[in-house]
Amino acid sequence: MADAFVTGDVHHRACGICPSRRFPLGEFDVFERPTRECPFNPADGHRYTADGTPVCVHPAKVGLPAARYKSEGSPLKVAVCLPADASDVVPYLHDLLYGVAPVLLNDLIGQAQVEIRQAFPDLDPITTLRRALS
Template identity: 45%
Template sequence: MARPSRDCPFDPATGHRFTAAGVPVCVHPERVGLPAAPYASEGLPLPWEIPPPAEAGEVPAWVRAVLDTAPPEACAGVLQQATQILLASDPTTDVTAVLRAALN
């Protein structure tokens, strides 16, 4: 595994690494299962908190992206939102087929 970047030096007084701007960083984001991003410092939503798309055609990509990082307790809510969007667009949609295709 790659070593932490020298761009984020370790501060022995706090036990954390910081950017040049003084923002604490996680040097191994893959260990916590999240793509690297400045969630706290820039107020970004966590991947599973990204609002669902308005268009039914965008639901499969959104479901896949969100469920790849969502903790187990968030998955049911994501699937429920996806189902509502798909059925609102077309009440005859086979939601199971759409979600199955999205997750394959």
């Protein structure tokens, strides 16, 4: 069996019963919040869709955008949307990069470098990212 998405990290924000602690990325869905589409199963304490797909209902806690990764094969994507004011770039990137799942970091850092160069030519992308990550 493949390793769970969240492994061995007792300080991770994912709930103790989250499917991210039992299944690898892509083997569970992430919903924005609890809904009737993924009712709570009192027999085992988990949520499932009608087809039996395990569901996490706290995207911010697992650092993944809400999507139907298992049930619909949704691709894993997060986009960098820089703020309009250059002074807000470092705080925005800090929150984005520290709140996202580690599996998404490389892609987001690459996106951020491109976006910073395009939106703010006077900012050095490497310096800006270092400040955001420190």
